[in-house]
Amino acid sequence: xxxxxxxxxPSPTGYLHVGGxxxxxxxWLLAKKENGTFILRIEDTDLERSTEESVDAILEGMKWLGxxxxxxxxxxxxxxxxxxxxxxxxxxxxxxxxxxxxxxELERKRALAMSEGRKPKxxxxxxxLPPQGGDLPYVVRFRGEEEGATSxxxxxxxxxxxxxEEMDDLIICRSDGTPxxxxxxxxxDAAMKITLVIRGDxxxxxxxxxxxxxxxxxxxxxxxxHVPMILGSDKTRLSKRHGATSVMAYRDMGFLPExxxxxxxxxxxxxxxxxxxSREEMIRKFDLKNVGRSPSVFSMExxxxxxxxxxxxxxxxxxxxxxxxxxxxxxISPDKDFSPPIPDIVRTLQERSRTLVEMADAAIFYFKAPExxxxxxxxxxxxxxxxxxxxxxxxxxxxxxxxxxxxxxLLLKEICSAKGWKMPQVxxxxxIALSGGAHAPAIADIITTLGIPExxxxxxxxxxxxxxx
RNA sequence: GUCCCCUUCGUCUAGCCCGGCCCAGGACACCGCCCUUUCACGGCGGCGACACCGGUUCAAAUCCGGUAGGGGACGCCA
Numbered sequence: 001x002x003x004x005x006x007x008x009x010p011s012p013t014g015y016l017h018v019g020g021x022x023x024x025x026x027x028w029l030l031a032k033k034e035n036g037t038f039i040l041r042i043e044d045t046d047l048e049r050s051t052e053e054s055v056d057a058i059l060e061g062m063k064w065l066g067x068x069x070x071x072x073x074x075x076x077x078x079x080x081x082x083x084x085x086x087x088x089x090x091x092x093x094x095x096x097x098x099x100x101x102x103x104x105e106l107e108r109k110r111a112l113a114m115s116e117g118r119k120p121k122x123x124x125x126x127x128x129l130p131p132q133g134g135d136l137p138y139v140v141r142f143r144g145e146e147e148g149a150t151s152x153x154x155x156x157x158x159x160x161x162x163x164x165e166e167m168d169d170l171i172i173c174r175s176d177g178t179p180x181x182x183x184x185x186x187x188x189d190a191a192m193k194i195t196l197v198i199r200g201d202x203x204x205x206x207x208x209x210x211x212x213x214x215x216x217x218x219x220x221x222x223x224x225x226h227v228p229m230i231l232g233s234d235k236t237r238l239s240k241r242h243g244a245t246s247v248m249a250y251r252d253m254g255f256l257p258e259x260x261x262x263x264x265x266x267x268x269x270x271x272x273x274x275x276x277x278s279r280e281e282m283i284r285k286f287d288l289k290n291v292g293r294s295p296s297v298f299s300m301e302x303x304x305x306x307x308x309x310x311x312x313x314x315x316x317x318x319x320x321x322x323x324x325x326x327x328x329x330x331x332i333s334p335d336k337d338f339s340p341p342i343p344d345i346v347r348t349l350q351e352r353s354r355t356l357v358e359m360a361d362a363a364i365f366y367f368k369a370p371e372x373x374x375x376x377x378x379x380x381x382x383x384x385x386x387x388x389x390x391x392x393x394x395x396x397x398x399x400x401x402x403x404x405x406x407x408x409x410l411l412l413k414e415i416c417s418a419k420g421w422k423m424p425q426v427x428x429x430x431x432i433a434l435s436g437g438a439h440a441p442a443i444a445d446i447i448t449t450l451g452i453p454e455x456x457x458x459x460x461x462x463x464x465x466x467x468x469x
Numbered sequence: 470g471u472c473c474c475c476u477u478c479g480u481c482u483a484g485c486c487c488g489g490c491c492c493a494g495g496a497c498a499c500c501g502c503c504c505u506u507u508c509a510c511g512g513c514g515g516c517g518a519c520a521c522c523g524g525u526u527c528a529a530a531u532c533c534g535g536u537a538g539g540g541g542a543c544g545c546c547a
Contacts, residue, residue: 009547010547011546011547013546013547043547044547045546045547046546046547048546049546049547099545103544103545106544106545107544110543110544113470113471114470114471114543115470116470117470117471118470118471119470119471119472119543120470120471120543121471121543139545154474157473157474157475160473160474161473162472162473163472166471166472166473166543167472167543168543170544171544171545173545174545175545176545178545180544180545180546180547181546181547182547184547185547201474201475201540201541202541202542202547203542203547204473204474204541204542205472205473205474205541205542205543206542206547208473226474228474228475228540228541229540229541231540233480235539235540236539236540237540237541263481266481266482266496267481268481268482269482270481270482270483271483272483272495273482273483273494273495273496274495274496275481275482275495275496275497292475292481292482293474293475293476294474294475294476294539294540295474295475295539295540295541296480296481296482297479297480297481298480298481299480299481299497299498301480301497301498302480302481302496302497302498303497304497305496305497305498306497308510312510350510351509351510351511352508352509352510353509362508377507409506412506416506422506423505423506424505424506424507425506426506427506427507428506428507430506431506431507431508432507435507437507437508438507438508439507439508439509440507440508441507441508441509442506442507443506443507444506
């Protein structure tokens with residue numbers, strides 16, 4: 001185990017979204033690569049908005065993506081005493097002070113400052129005040145430095161410097177006694193001996209404040225790496241407006257976890273011209289050096305392409321088990337209904353499905369013989385020709401033994417040359433009889449997957465229906 | 470408004486640190502052709518970008534300055 005200690009610290013106020021998932025992935029990847037420790041910490045200091053369902057949803061999302069953690073999950077809500085202790089320490093040392101300003105007052109001042117074109121920062125009204133007696137409600141503010149600058153070397157963005165005068169005295173403890181985010185992260189990251197903080201871009205502005213807190217408390221300052229955010233197609237922060245943002249929603253849309261992970265790792269990071277990364281390659285090749293500095297737009301199209309790739313190259317048995325819930329959604333239960341082996345079905349559909357949803361839709365005909373036929377497809381042939389083709393095939397299927405796709409293909413070719421038909425003249429009518437439509441896997445695949453008896457039954461059925469037209 | 474960050478094809482990006490190999494490479498999408506028993510897969514080809522303006526230099530996507538545009542932060546949220 002190396003000394004590298006990383007953490008992913010989501011707040012449980014919703015599901016795991018793709019942005020968070022990518023941050024988690026980057027942390028996880030680096031931990032694996034450097035043989036470090038990956039810690040999961042739930043930032044639930046906001047008791048109002050944190051929920052248990054969100055915690056479960058986040059854990060579920062991480063597990064689905066295969067991001068396991070070495071320590072945790074830790075909950076900040078379990079550390080309130082520790083934070084309290086440090087608040088008091090800072091108070092005693094004069095590095096923090098009580099502020100008696102009311103929310104309304106503060107809001108008024110902020111609005112005024114904004115309207116006058118000034119920076120809406122706290123004016124330090126209570127900075128010099130001695131502690132007030134009685135039970136006047138108060139918050140505790142960190143006494144920030146007024147002069148100089150605070151800077152750090154971001155591993156992704158390079159050196160970033162903030163003038164100290166830009167930062168106001170932030171609240172570290174609310175009037176109800178609970179600590180706030182910026183204070184807790186610093187304490188926890190220090191307590192957990194985090195050596196590198198990889199997090200979203202939106203935290204850049206918090207970093208100098210946190211650094212000041214580390215220093216005030218005498219803690220070593222970790223290294224930072226801020227990952228640019230993920231945008232929607234209109235280049236604004238990705239949100240539900242742009243479509244699904246929840247990791248689990250992607251599972252439900254039929255995406256494979258390896259596809260999402262592969263997509264996410266390439267969003268903002270690259271390794272030359274490589275596009276496809278196995279888990280191992282990702283771990284081996286990932287590095288912060290090649291993480292870009294600019295935000296990136298989420299592209300469903302590319303995700304779809306990757307998913308298609310993983311479906312195409314995936315193990316049929318595994319895909320079959322993943323497909324079952326999607327079949328169930330379509331009212332198909334392979335145990336009860338007529339069903340060819342699912343892996344066989346999957347094999348015929350792997351090259352033509354981008355998602356498990358598409359695959360499930362395309363698989364329906366295997367379980368249910370068509371009740372209606374695609375009229376447009378059918379109308380391309382004369383009724384007489386259709387009946388001829390069906391009769392011809394029924395004859396052969398009843399007498400020949402055909403166990404392989406090669407044998408079926410051969411039969412079709414023989415029929416063509418014997419009757420003087422072109423391949424499409426035989427293939428299409430047959431496809432319609434077997435699947436109901438014009439879009440389906442190869443005829444030979446359908447017949448061998450369906451089995452001769454079922455194929456025969458469907459062709460006879462089609463012949464009956466067509467002759468009744 | 471103030472501060473911080475960002476800017477290569479429509480999108481993800483390579484190249485930028487260490488100027489010439491870049492009249493900029495790959496991928497997704499799109500278009501065309503080929504393959505073909507449908508739909509797909511696949512193969513081949515095409516379209517398409519260094520935000521802008523100056524400077525340095527024999528030479529700039531690469532270095533410097535400025536402008537414009539975009540994003541983020543500015544909360545008793547995280």
